[in-house]
Amino acid sequence: MDTGLLLYFVSLVAYAGIFSVLALGLNVQWGFTGLFNAGIAGFFAVGAYTSAILTTDPTPARVGGFGLPVPLGWLAAMVTAGLIAWAIGRICLKLRSDYLAIGTIGIAEIIRLVLKNEGWLTNGTRGINGLPRPFDSFSPEVSQIAFMLLVIGVVAVIYIALELQINAPWGRMMRAIREREVAAAAMGKDVAKRRLEAFILGAVIMGLGGAMQAHYTKFIGPESSDPMIATFLVWVMLILGGSGNNRGAILGAVVVWTIWSTTEIFTQRLPTELAVKAAYIRVFLIGLLLQFVLILRPEGILPEPDRKTGKSVLAAGAAPPGDPGKP
Amino acid sequence: MALKTVTTSAFVAATSLCAASAAADDIKIGFLGGLTGPIAGLAPPILAAAQLALDEVNAAGGVLDGMKLVSVTGDSQCNAQAAVDAATKLVNVEQVAAVFGPMCSGATIAAANSVMVPSGVMTISASATSPELTGLDDNNLVFRTVPSDAYQGVAAANYTFNTMGVKKVAVTYINNDYGVGLAETFKKTFEALGGEVAGYQAHEPKKASYRSEIASLASGGADTLMLFAYENDSGLTIIRESLENGLFEKFIGGDGMKGDVIIKELGAENLGNFTVTAPTSDHDAAAWKTFVAAFEKAGGSADGVFVGQGYDAAMLIALAIEKAGSADRAAVAKAIAEVAGAPGEAVGPGEFAKAKGLIAEGKDIDYTGATGSHDFDEAGDVGGLYAVHTVKDGAFAQVAVID
Structure with missing residues (x-):
């Protein structure tokens, strides 16, 4: 394979990996706990900006930068996203599913507007430039490949940690809450506390995803946390891959991002006038794909397995995952 | 086997087709x-x-x-x-x-x-x-x-203060990198020249009404509003509401305000005091005319920014x-x-x-291009020419070129 194609493949995998992180975070909230978070972009942005402020070089335009090492930035991104999720969760998690969705959309918008307007903190609309990318001191090719391996490593660690957590008693408790909240409460489970835990855990992972993304593009601005990319696309990935299944979340991210990105290789060779029109067809295609999946395979490509038998929950005749309302 | 051959040859045909399109x-x-x-x-x-x-x-x-x-x-x-x-x-x-x-x-x-x-x-x-x-x-x-927004803000401030003789303005700008960049440099230059900025406010795009923003901008006592926004968005609404309420007399816009929508919606008769600056080439220059003629022949319109x-x-x-x-x-x-x-x-x-x-x-x-000499400086930037337009006979007419 020639170097150009290899580098594109590397970039494709890195992006798919970063979106896998976001989808895994959403899976903790929606897939396992049934929390409808429509504000992924908010946690994404908090993580991205936290790490950006901490790791960039000092500038008079805004707070910092503090020139700290990247791993510290990523850690701080997780902590900040978690703290904000805690504050939001304390208020919003009392809301039932659809109201929680409205609440989280609103909060994501508030976060976006604060980051956009508080110029002393974030350099406002101009965004933060010059984020260090790990392994940047190597040649561009080596640095790209090393970053991709790092992303794969992070996805693997999160995947393993989540699988352990989900198969532990904590995971069973979460599923019990998701399926029958009243029954779980009657069993003596502290429903509010557990939901808050899941919300924070998901947000921490999303914050990390945001930081990874910002360091990959070496830039973060208000447009980068556009809900179209940072919220909607992640939902498509999780629903398509199979909510309630971590492997499904990763598969969904890989499939959707690959379709999203590679389709352009065909459209970009068209004459300019047609290429402009074809750009909309790509967006349309993703929407259409979601419609097909929702109608023909609502459980996603990889449905949630029944933890006892290892079979799909659907095969066992139970309610589809993440649909607590239906009998 | 036959099927495999067919697929293979189809693949070869497809790839060669791709290759042919880009020799x-x-x-x-x-x-x-x-x-x-x-x-x-x-x-x-x-x-x-x-x-x-x-x-x-x-x-x-x-x-x-x-x-x-x-x-x-x-x-x-x-x-x-x-x-x-x-x-x-x-x-x-x-x-x-x-x-x-x-x-x-x-x-x-x-x-x-x-x-x-x-x-x-x-x-x-x-x-x-x-x-x-x-x-x-x-x-x-x-x-x-x-040119960088830093230049357009300077040019607009110089023209407003020196040529138009306006000493006191209120400034409002759309809250993105475009609006902020222009407004900041405009304010800095205008104040350095000795002018007074009596009202300075960002606004979010796509709102149905900007009455509260306009009222607070007008409270500073300026009769000229400097507007860095987009014509088909907040710009149109702000001018309309200002005219309705009689809060500002003169309006000066950045390049984002130069759109026919404004004239169509508000009527040329109401826009006698509307001035727009936009990066341009000299519209009298031969280079610009050559480009416009060629672009219009190819089916384009040189009115786009x-x-x-x-x-x-x-x-x-x-x-x-x-x-x-x-x-x-x-x-x-x-x-x-x-x-x-x-x-x-x-x-x-x-x-x-x-x-x-x-x-x-x-x-x-x-x-020397359609839009100027493009002599890049060390940073890869160009200085720029700006055209000043006013509304005449229902269309934008260029009245001056500044740099």
Whole structure:
């Protein structure tokens, strides 16, 4: 394979990996706990900006930068996203599913507007430039490949940690809450506390995803946390891959991002006038794909397995995952 | 077995078809535009103007030994992730010689930082106006044919204070990198000249009403409103509501305000005191007229913003390839400043054949484009000319050119 194609493949995998992180975070909230978070972009942005402020070089335009090492930035991104999720969760998690969705959309918008307007903190609309990318001191090719391996490593660690957590008693408790909240409460489970835990855990992972993304593009601005990319696309990935299944979340991210990105290789060779029109067809295609999946395979490509038998929950005749309302 | 043969031959046919569409002696130029997203309306004419430049070059026999320039168009969506992804494809999969775009400033910074600069590919934007681009650590690979907002704010302040004689203004701006950049430099220059900014407020786009913002801006006592916004968005609403309530008499807008929607919606008779500054070339200059004639013949309209800059950017890429003598990325990047600036014999829009001849003779050329001289400074920026327009007979008419 020639170097150009290899580098594109590397970039494709890195992006798919970063979106896998976001989808895994959403899976903790929606897939396992049934929390409808429509504000992924908010946690994404908090993580991205936290790490950006901490790791960039000092500038008079805004707070910092503090020139700290990247791993510290990523850690701080997780902590900040978690703290904000805690504050939001304390208020919003009392809301039932659809109201929680409205609440989280609103909060994501508030976060976006604060980051956009508080110029002393974030350099406002101009965004933060010059984020260090790990392994940047190597040649561009080596640095790209090393970053991709790092992303794969992070996805693997999160995947393993989540699988352990989900198969532990904590995971069973979460599923019990998701399926029958009243029954779980009657069993003596502290429903509010557990939901808050899941919300924070998901947000921490999303914050990390945001930081990874910002360091990959070496830039973060208000447009980068556009809900179209940072919220909607992640939902498509999780629903398509199979909510309630971590492997499904990763598969969904890989499939959707690959379709999203590679389709352009065909459209970009068209004459300019047609290429402009074809750009909309790509967006349309993703929407259409979601419609097909929702109608023909609502459980996603990889449905949630029944933890006892290892079979799909659907095969066992139970309610589809993440649909607590239906009998 | 038969099936396998059929599939294989179909595959071979398909790949050869792909290969045929971009022959081996073509040179690919990457076009990155915000095809979808917030500037989806502005992008197509800019790309069409850039394509016009390539078409002219090809019609004049192509570059070097008759090689054709082919555009490959990616969607940067005005957003960092999409711009980096699209740029990666252009640079690595398509192996373009140079990139035209991206269009939005944030997308340009992100794509340059993580794709173009590490790969050593030159990029030239026709519309990224953020002052942040000036200080980019870019190994002399990032250029733009549009002046930084920092210049337009200065020019607008000078014109308002010195020529129009307005000493007291209220300023409102759309809250994005475009609006903030313009408003900040305008305020700084206007105050340094001795003027008073009696009201300074950002506003969010797409609101149904701006009455509270206008009222608070008017409370400072200024009768002139400086408006850095977009015509089909907050700009129209703010002027309408100000007129309805009689809060401001004069309006001065930035380039985003120069749109026919304003005249159509508000009526020319109400816009006697409406002035707009916009980056331009001298509309009396021959270079601009040549471009407009060619663009209109090709079905475009030169009223769009940044179309002239788009044409010039693409033409500069073509000239740089000719000057470099190959499509080698490093050589092209090095050549662009040579063909854009002095010394050299002047060539303008539509004169690729002449430029090619001069280069073949070993002479230096200096491209003076539809939108100015494009003498890049060390940061890859250009200074700019700004046109001042007022509304006359139901259309914008140019009244002055300032720099």
